[in-house]
Amino acid sequence: MTAPVLDIRDLVKEFPLRGKAGPKQTVHAVSGIDLTVRRGQTLGLVGESGCGKSTLARCAVRLTEPSSGTVELGGADLFAMKGRALRAARRQLQMVFQDPFTTLDPTMTIGGILREPLEIHGMHRRRRDEYVRELLDRVGLDPGHAHRYPHEFSGGQRQRVGLARALAVEPSVLVLDEPLSALDISVQSGVLNLLEDLQEEFDLGYLLIAHDLSVVRHTSTEVAVMYLGRIVERGPVDAVYDGALHPYTQALLSAVPVPDPRAERRRERIVLTGDVPQATDPPSGCRFRTRCRLATEICASTVPELVEHDSGHRVACHHPRTISS
Amino acid sequence: MNPTGTAAPVPGNKPSGRGFLRRFRRHRFAMAGLAIVLVLAFCCYFANIVAPFAQNDQHLLLGATPPSWRHLLGTDQLGRDYLTEILYAGRLSLTIGLSVAVLSTVVGTVLGVIAGYAGRWIGEVVMRITDLFLVVPPLAVLAVALQGLGRSYLIIVLVLAGIGWTVIARVVRGEVLALRERAYVDAALVLGASHLRIVLRHLLPNLAGVAAVSVSVNVATSIILESTLSFLGFGVRPPQSSWGNMLSQASGYVGTPQGYLLYFPGLAILITVLAVSFVGDGLRDAFDPRRKQ
The missing domain is CATH 3.40.50.300 (P-loop containing nucleotide triphosphate hydrolases)
Known part of the structure; x- marks a missing residue:
């Protein structure tokens, strides 16, 4: 590099x-x-x-x-x-x-x-x-x-x-x-x-x-995903797009339309509920937790660190997982 | 667009160099206004050549006569040719109007730019001072100032300019606050431009239209304000005369056969004010390259 x-x-x-x-x-x-x-x-x-x-x-x-x-x-x-x-x-x-x-x-x-x-x-x-x-x-x-x-x-x-x-x-x-x-x-x-x-x-x-x-x-070459003032996921572009680990990244990616109409109809979408919280009063712990389907108690108490998952691919989430898993 | 990237001139796309003059010339009202102002100014400042009679040439036995072929605008109470008197009086009115307008616009623009660009603290101070000038009733100040300082025309100009700058300072500050948020100011900062360069190259050219309108409005208001002062007896005194001063001398003749003594100086003021504001509009449009016609 x-x-x-x-x-x-x-x-x-x-x-x-x-x-x-x-x-x-x-x-x-x-x-x-x-x-x-x-x-x-x-x-x-x-x-x-x-x-x-x-x-x-x-x-x-x-x-x-x-x-x-x-x-x-x-x-x-x-x-x-x-x-x-x-x-x-x-x-x-x-x-x-x-x-x-x-x-x-x-x-x-x-x-x-x-x-x-x-x-x-x-x-x-x-x-x-x-x-x-x-x-x-x-x-x-x-x-x-x-x-x-x-x-x-x-x-x-x-x-x-x-x-x-x-x-x-x-x-x-x-x-x-x-x-x-x-x-x-x-x-x-x-x-x-x-x-x-x-x-x-x-x-x-x-x-x-x-x-x-x-x-x-x-x-x-690389992509970083930002939510409410913090980076939630970062890594080589293909790793992030094909194997998104953060629920927010997954929601963003699922909103991208697919050119093929049949695939578009079959496509599963993650629709976020609620609004982005006020930047004057961000949620404690993980800032995404108020809209996250995976949120648990730890998400409210502890700020997730941006940790390396595999080579260069980092995610700041207490419950990182790919959509298929 | 020409995708081949050649520098050959495209038909119908003349270079827009000297664009300012071209845009101004296209503005018919502004051109007419400019012609009127120039002719008027020429006649007034060269009144010793142009005027049909000598200044203050009294014929007491003749008295006030209505317009005739010998006296195109008639004669006044003292038998003086009224056209001659109006031309000589115009020297003072035009000088006061123009110098007050230029002075107050320059002062107002400088202070407005400082207030808008120099940051919150200095801006607040400048604007509070402006407010102070704005809340004081202008006629009262003028009257007191002229009583105290004498009535030379220099004092009148300074006092009128002291009142005139506040409005333009407020307008300019507002414009600057908006302009400094434009991306081209950020772009200049990122390029390493100094604040002086940003003010001179990016803010002032974008303020030129506002300033042009301010000059024309101020010419009008200061001629009128000077008239008001004269009317109230605080302006220039005989033997000096201005249009406003002539108006006040003739104020008793409303509705009498000598009404023309009131109408002609009034008409001179009206024509000047209109012509100058057309020029101001034309300048504003000419400063803005986006205006096509």
Whole structure:
């Protein structure tokens, strides 16, 4: 395995709620997460809305200060960096955002948007226009459109511009925060293929945040499943998809539709009851226990550790078992 | 889209460089407004050339006469050509209107950006100060200030700007609070952009439309506020004159044959205010590349 480029260790992020009245509350967005992204590989992070995925992503690129824990970029602590070292780190670590409609400044041309990273880092002083054209060409856009404004482009094209902007500084890791979920299905596959090509070409490490399980299976080397601020299961993509051990992962996977109608009808589904508990007041012990069909007393009293089940496949559950067993 | 990736220009897709001017020129009302403002300003500031008579050229025996071919807008009580007087008075009204608008917009924008971007604590302080200015009744302050500090037009400008900046500061702060949550600001931060760069490159260009509207609204309100002050007797004093001051001099003539003494300066204010607000609308639209027509 290649060396880790982005190493997230025991990351915790809590937001104090400033209520007008009543007791002080804290949102437990991310509660002790370890993740590792390696060069040339994709780590898929799945979980439903509000489970803390985006907060984790923002901490990973130092847009948000975590409450505790560290993020290491190439072995150096990202949050201890200042000045020159931080600027250098910023070139290594880039992010692609979810919403293609706010990711580009509407008052700037595409060329201006792509020139900005070069200005910030003083790159390609003599040949910026040429480099911008190369970038546009690389992400599958017409290099002649550099003078156009974001509103003249479709969602998928804007997402490509956002990707080109991230690539402009030649990073080694990209944090992709649901880069496809705002796009039409027909456009998604194009961007997905582009992401794969770029990964191969530049040996990029991806932290791919998604809620589309098939996208993650298609692209990722490893997958981590997140529920209410914690990782519940993690491992090589095939091990997790074919032999899910956590009841939550099993429920998520059983919700993926099967293309074959006959198989689809026969398919057994695990339907979760109840809502996701409030992140201000997560359940004690295992956070999934309130919706879990296997929950027992120990689940309420003890937080399950993320233990290795077989090579690289870890699960945080007191009653791990595969569906067939 | 052109999948071959050539730089050849696609027919019908002219480069949108100089897009700002092009968008502004397409805005008919704004162009008309700009023409009116320019002609008006030219006539007022070059009144010594343009005006048909000399300033303050009194003919006491003539007195107030209605519009005629010799005196297009008639003459006032002292027999002065009213068109000439309106043009000279316009110098002061336009100067006050424009300088108050620019001054209060600049101050309001700077403070609004600071309040919206610098974080919760500083923002609260700035906004409480703004509230303080907002709750004070402007006319009372103006009257007291002008009594105490004298009535030079510089004092009038400063006092009017001191009142005008608060509204734009609030609006700008609200805009900044919304803009700083946009993903492109996050993207710039992740790229390592300084806060100064984010303010100059991403916030201010997106605020330009709001600022343009603020300037035009402020030109209008300060001309009107100056008129109100003059009307109440706190504005500029003869021999200096402004449109508002002329209005107040003629206030007794409502409904008499000399009513035109009231209508013409009023009309000058109305035309200026309308023209300036069309220009403001045009600027707002021109600052936004998303507006096509």
